[in-house]
Amino acid sequence: MDETVAEFIKRTILKIPMNELTTILKAWDFLSENQLQTVNFRQRKESVVQHLIHLCEEKRASISDAALLDIIYMQFHQHQKVWDVFQMSKGPGEDVDLFDMKQFKNSFKKILQRALKNVTVSFRETEENAVWIRIAWGTQYTKPNQYKPTYVVYYSQTPYAFTSSSMLRRNTPLLGQALTIASKHHQIVKMDLRSRYLDSLKAIVFKQYNQTYETHNSTTPLQERSLGLDINLETKFKSGLNGSILAEREEPLRCLIKFSSPHLLEALKSLAPAALVCRIQKLLCYSGSHSQGTQDPSSWQKDLYLLFVHLYPRC
Amino acid sequence: MDSYNAPESTPSASSRPEDYFIGATPLQKRLESVRKHSSFIPTPPRRKIPQCSQLQEDVDPQKVAFLLHKQWTLYSLTPLYKFSYSNLKEYSRLLNAFIVAEKQKGLAVEVGEDFNIKVIFSTLLGMKGAQRDPEAFLVQILSKSQLPSENRQGKVLWTGWFCCIFGDSLLETVSEDFTCLPLFLANGAESNTAIIGTWFQKTFDCYFSPLAINAFNLSWMAAMWTACKMDHYVATTEFLWSVPCSPQSLDISFAIHPEDAKALWDSVHKTPGEVTQEEVDLFMDCLYSHFHRHFKIHLSATRLVRVSTSVASAHTDGKIKILCHKYLIGVLAYLTELAIFQIE
Numbered sequence: 173m174d175e176t177v178a179e180f181i182k183r184t185i186l187k188i189p190m191n192e193l194t195t196i197l198k199a200w201d202f203l204s205e206n207q208l209q210t211v212n213f214r215q216r217k218e219s220v221v222q223h224l225i226h227l228c229e230e231k232r233a234s235i236s237d238a239a240l241l242d243i244i245y246m247q248f249h250q251h252q253k254v255w256d257v258f259q260m261s262k263g264p265g266e267d268v269d270l271f272d273m274k275q276f277k278n279s280f281k282k283i284l285q286r287a288l289k290n291v292t293v294s295f296r297e298t299e300e301n302a303v304w305i306r307i308a309w310g311t312q313y314t315k316p317n318q319y320k321p322t323y324v325v326y327y328s329q330t331p332y333a334f335t336s337s338s339m340l341r342r343n344t345p346l347l348g349q350a351l352t353i354a355s356k357h358h359q360i361v362k363m364d365l366r367s368r369y370l371d372s373l374k375a376i377v378f379k380q381y382n383q384t385y386e387t388h389n390s391t392t393p394l395q396e397r398s399l400g401l402d403i404n405l406e407t408k409f410k411s412g413l414n415g416s417i418l419a420e421r422e423e424p425l426r427c428l429i430k431f432s433s434p435h436l437l438e439a440l441k442s443l444a445p446a447a448l449v450c451r452i453q454k455l456l457c458y459s460g461s462h463s464q465g466t467q468d469p470s471s472w473q474k475d476l477y478l479l480f481v482h483l484y485p486r487c
Numbered sequence: 488m489d490s491y492n493a494p495e496s497t498p499s500a501s502s503r504p505e506d507y508f509i510g511a512t513p514l515q516k517r518l519e520s521v522r523k524h525s526s527f528i529p530t531p532p533r534r535k536i537p538q539c540s541q542l543q544e545d546v547d548p549q550k551v552a553f554l555l556h557k558q559w560t561l562y563s564l565t566p567l568y569k570f571s572y573s574n575l576k577e578y579s580r581l582l583n584a585f586i587v588a589e590k591q592k593g594l595a596v597e598v599g600e601d602f603n604i605k606v607i608f609s610t611l612l613g614m615k616g617a618q619r620d621p622e623a624f625l626v627q628i629l630s631k632s633q634l635p636s637e638n639r640q641g642k643v644l645w646t647g648w649f650c651c652i653f654g655d656s657l658l659e660t661v662s663e664d665f666t667c668l669p670l671f672l673a674n675g676a677e678s679n680t681a682i683i684g685t686w687f688q689k690t691f692d693c694y695f696s697p698l699a700i701n702a703f704n705l706s707w708m709a710a711m712w713t714a715c716k717m718d719h720y721v722a723t724t725e726f727l728w729s730v731p732c733s734p735q736s737l738d739i740s741f742a743i744h745p746e747d748a749k750a751l752w753d754s755v756h757k758t759p760g761e762v763t764q765e766e767v768d769l770f771m772d773c774l775y776s777h778f779h780r781h782f783k784i785h786l787s788a789t790r791l792v793r794v795s796t797s798v799a800s801a802h803t804d805g806k807i808k809i810l811c812h813k814y815l816i817g818v819l820a821y822l823t824e825l826a827i828f829q830i831e
Contacts, residue, residue, distance in 0.1 A: 409751065409777055417754045417773060425751070425777065426744035428723075431737060439730070439737035 173229045180318050181228055181238045184245055185221050192248060193220070200241050203227050238318070239294035243306045246323055246336075247298070251368040253323065253336035257377055258348065260331040263358035271328045271355070273303065279354035280305065287346055292316045301328045309343050322347065325370065331357065332377050334370055403429045533763045534711065534821070548812050551614070554648070555812060559672035560680070561698035561805040563826035564649065566657070566665035567691035572622060575608035578690075582606045582626070585686045586679075603631040605641065616653035616820050621666050623650035628679060645675030647683060652819040657827045669826040670819065671695060672807070698805045698826055702791040705801060708821060710767040712798035713745075713752045715814050720745035720797040722810060726774065727793035728786055739786065741778060745797055 188196055193213065197203060207227045213220055228237075246253070281293045290310025297303045305324040310316035322343065323336040333351055348360045367373050405427040409418045418425075433439040583606040607627045614623035628645040649668035651657075657667045673680045684695045700708075713724060725742040743751075755769045756762075775787045792803045799809045799818045809818050 405781060407777075407781070409773070410780065417769075418751060421750060421754075423747075425747045427747075427777070428740075428742040429778070429782070430740040430742070432740075433737040434735045436737070439735065 173233055174235070176318070177233060177235050177238050178225055178229065180235075181233060181241065182221055182225050183319075184238065184242050185224055186217070188245060190217060190220075196241075196244055196248060197224075199244050202233065202237050202241070203231065207231075235292060235318070236294055239292055239306050239308065239321075240296060242318075242321065243294060243296045243304050243323070246306075247296075247304060250370050254366055254368055255325075255334045255370055255373055256337055257363040257365045257373055258333045258335060258351070258360050259363050259377070260333070260352055260355060260357035260360045262331075262356075271301075273297065273328065276328065276354050277303070280350050283350040283353055284346065288312065290314060290316050292318065292321075302326065303328065307343075307347065324351065326351065326355065327374075327378075328355070330378065334373060337366075403431075405429060533758070533761045534707070535761055551611070551812065551815065553646075554815065555809050557646075557674050558806055558808045559674050561700075561807060561822060561826070562671040562673065562684075562695045563698045563829040564669055564671045564687075564696075565694045565830055566661050566667045566669075567687070567693050569664055570666040570691050572610060572624070575610070575624070579606045579608045581690070582608075582683065582686050586628070586682055589682050604644065605629045605631050611648060611650070614648075614650050614652075614816075614819075616651075616816055616823075617655060619658055620651045620654055621658075621668055623648060623668065625649075626683065628675070628683075645673070645679040645683075647671065647673040647675075647680065650819060650823070652816060652823040654823055654827060657830065669830055670698075670823045671826075696829060698822070698829060700801055700803050700805055700825065702803070704821075704825060705791050705794045705803060706771050707762075707767050708799070708801050708818075709794040709796065710752065710770045711762050711817075711821070712794075712796040712814070713748050713770070714756065714762055715796075715798050715811075715817070717745075717749075717797055717811070722795060722797045722800075724748040724797070725793075725795040725800075726791060727795075728789040729792045730789045739784075739789070741774065741786070743774070748796075 185193070190213070194208070197208060203224070207230075211220060211223050211227070215223075277295050284291045284293055284307065288310060289312050292306070292308035292310075294306040295303055296306075303326050305326065306321050307324070308316035308318045308321045324333055324347070325335075326333040335347065352358070352360045363377070365373055365376065406424045407427075408424045409421070431440065583604070586604065586606065605628070607625075607629065609625050609627075611623040611625050615621070625646065625648040627643055627647075629641040629643050631641050648671070650670050650672075651668045652670070654667055654669060657669055661667055673683075687693060688695065709724075709726065722745070723742045724745045725740060728739045728741070730737040730739060751773055752770055755766050755773065757766065771787075775785065778784065778786050790803075794801055798811045798814045799807060801807050807818070807822065809815055
């Protein structure tokens with residue numbers, strides 16, 4: 173086994189929390205049951221890892237096996253990345269072809285390899301007709317950097333792909349091109365949505381996507397729905413202006429803050445995005461209070477709220 | 488300096504040397520500072536916290552109960568020329584005929600069933616602040632019931648009332664031919680308000696003007712109403728701000744438990760029986776800073792559009808709802824002041 177592969181697998185396994193290790197290894201399905209049974213998972217982590225590497229060597233793990241493990245790790249730790257959303261569209265008059273996963277994967281890989289020569293492309297299909305793609309980027313002359321890959325989650329029955337924000341921005345156009353061509357689309361645009369939470373993003377874009385097919389029946393167009401966000405505050409008053417105000421009062425101020433707007437997300441984003449959301453997130457941790465939408469909690473609104481709260485996590 | 492003393496006497500002119508508007512009435516002095524939107528240096532304006540006035544005890548709570556818990560649209564009204572309280576029956580008849588005529592013209596659309604309406608003018612006894620204040624009166628449009636029974640009054644379709652609470656500054660300036668009732672409150676269809684307004688304007692050579700309430704005055708109201716002593720609270724204390732941001736506006740509502748609002752006010756309040764500009768500013772700043780501490784948004788830079796307390800709630804568009812009978816006169820006094828300010 174290549175030293176770089178061994179090193180990469182080792183580092184990947186080291187990232188995995190102990191309580192998740194067996195689950196992920198089973199999902200990886202590279203080491204056999206028998207092999208795994210020989211491992212004493214109660215040892216110190218370094219020892220466990222050593223043993224596992226040894227087993228991988230026995231089985232001659234390749235870079236694609238390592239990449240697969242990495243994908244699985246990322247699937248378990250989606251929130252460690254910030255995800256962008258891309259929307260693809262067909263050209264006018266183009267037919268909706270039946271999606272062929274095999275053809276897509278081949279095409280996607282070929283496009284990248286033709287362009288860069290050195291690139292590692294790996295796939296892992298999941299339910300909901302989704303495919304996770306991992307791309308480790310290299311150049312004509314350098315080997316792919318396995319430690320800075322881009323992940324793409326493409327839902328083949330929709331025009332949407334979610335990509336982890338990559339530091340290697342120069343590859344984004346190529347990635348877009350590969351996605352578009354391989355999936356037989358005409359155009360790709362980046363949407364104005366970002367989050368660490370794929371589920372929230374999915375909720376939003378898929379609902380929107382279904383909405384376009386339902387507008388004939390729907391009596392309440394998306395825009396007209398007034399969304400709300402309620403936040404309970406129970407914090408002690410602390411004034412920067414005058415230290416004596418309410419200084420003796422032990423009890424907190426019981427407040428309820430409501431934000432509402434026909435376009436809540438956009439309005440809040442334009443107001444004071446990072447700081448605002450950061451505060452709200454912290455509040456939810458402190459007071460442990462729950463917040464609910466002002467209308468009856470349809471999952472759309474609940475997910476929008478989730479998205480909103482997790483939109484800008486870095487404070 | 489502007490302070491409302493006991494109902495019988497007129498507000499005394501300040502004799503402090505610092506006042507540089509020599510000769511100006513107390514109201515004018517305060518109005519000047521309001522125009523500047525700043526604290527009147529060196530003497531900040533102040534108002535008396537609404538108390539149960541002596542006169543109000545004469546008012547039958549039952550009789551004024553219908554004024555509470557209703558949303559009223561506010562207007563200022565210039566003095567009525569040659570209006571007489573002894574002609575109320577005549578006015579009822581004339582206004583009734585006018586409405587019917589307008590309806591026939593096709594202009595009156597929402598006056599109940601066709602021509603089956605009745606207009607009633609009546610006085611509202613005791614609805615005044617000072618003895619000098621003219622008597623308040625009420626105009627109602629009722630639908631005539633099908634069954635001609637004496638007790639069946641029919642449904643009230645529209646209500647409007649005219650009042651003057653501590654309107655001395657205006658009363659001082661007009662001759663005896665004029666009746667000063669600068670505050671007009673209407674509840675009911677806008678079309679009816681328009682017709683009745685037209686009739687009054689034609690008949691008494693007066694002028695109605697919608698009374699908007701700006702953020703400055705809303706803050707005052709919030710502070711004053713929070714300052715009122717309440718046995719129990721019927722509503723949460725709430726502020727509503729409108730933030731203009733793209734693509735559409737955002738509404739931020741800040742509701743605070745009324746007991747906590749009172750506690751905050753008590754902590755800010757220094758002068759017994761009165762509310763000063765400083766205290767209002769500090770009270771609002773406390774709320775702004777509490778909000779800012781959590782959300783990093785400066786509410787003071789946004790537009791305050793509504794305040795709600797257990798005493799009353801007011802909207803910047805000139806809408807008011809009074810919830811507490813005890814402080815009815817106090818609320819109306821402030822509104823009268825705003826109406827007079829608009830007329831002058």
